[in-house]
Amino acid sequence: DAKTTQPNSMESNEEEPVHLPCNHSTISGTDYIHWYRQLPSQGPEYVIHGLTSNVNNRMASLAIAEDRKSSTLILHRATLRDAAVYYCILRDGNSGNTPLVFGKGTRLSVIA
Amino acid sequence: GAVVSQHPSRVICKSGTSVKIECRSLDFQATTMFWYRQFPKQSLMLMATSNEGSKATYEQGVEKDKFLINHASLTLSTLTVTSAHPEDSSFYICSTSRRLGTDTQYFGPGTRLTVL
Numbered sequence: 699d700a701k702t703t704q705p706n707s708m709e710s711n712e713e714e715p716v717h718l719p720c721n722h723s724t725i726s727g728t729d730y731i732h733w734y735r736q737l738p739s740q741g742p743e744y745v746i747h748g749l750t751s752n753v754n755n756r757m758a759s760l761a762i763a764e765d766r767k768s769s770t771l772i773l774h775r776a777t778l779r780d781a782a783v784y785y786c787i788l789r790d791g792n793s794g795n796t797p798l799v800f801g802k803g804t805r806l807s808v809i810a
Numbered sequence: 811g812a813v814v815s816q817h818p819s820r821v822i823c824k825s826g827t828s829v830k831i832e833c834r835s836l837d838f839q840a841t842t843m844f845w846y847r848q849f850p851k852q853s854l855m856l857m858a859t860s861n862e863g864s865k866a867t868y869e870q871g872v873e874k875d876k877f878l879i880n881h882a883s884l885t886l887s888t889l890t891v892t893s894a895h896p897e898d899s900s901f902y903i904c905s906t907s908r909r910l911g912t913d914t915q916y917f918g919p920g921t922r923l924t925v926l
Contacts (some may be wrong), residue, residue, distance in 0.1 A: 744915065795841075
């Protein structure tokens with residue numbers, strides 16, 4: 699899987715939007731951009747994924763750059779429960795049932 | 811509700827004993843499950859791929875004789891840490907998905923193993 703680069707940590711105030719960046723300059727045409735998050739002492743959970751177009755779901759929005767070399771996960775109103783490590787992962791759509799490869803992710807702290 | 815469960819959620823054992831961790835797919839049949847471990851302040855590291863009815867595939871550096879994986883049914887995979895030592899203390903997590911390709915991976919809640 700192609701590599702992604704994320705900031706080690708970010709901080710946000712509660713109730714404010716958070717923009718978590720991810721760079722993936724070596725992304726290939728068949729790579730999907732996945733975001734997972736891991737709350738303290740829990741297994742990771744799926745957040746959102748996309749290929750080319752921006753995506754929205756109940757948890758977050760995913761903004762994908764036109765050249766697909768970067769993307770941004772947007773939490774519209776951060777809550778204390780959003781404090782977690784957020785992982786941006788590329789996954790080849792033709793890869794079959796292969797495991798996710800985790801980088802270091804971004805540790806998001808939310809301040810009340 | 812939970813899609814993947816793990817048991818136990820935490821276990822403390824003495825050095826030299828063996829510990830079995832169960833991973834169950836609750837909603838669907840899982841022909842393939844993945845096992846990860848995570849040391850404090852680090853990311854998840856893939857240990858092995860568990861295939862129903864066949865031998866597991868281990869990542870480089872993971873001892874297959876120490877970490878025994880059994881995937882005897884389509885809903886259950888077990889990881890047995892044999893002759894555990896303090897350096898095996900870690901957070902063990904399993905995952906699976908419904909279908910192939912880009913489908914969502916569902917993770918278990920993890921098992922915290924502490925070896926004294």
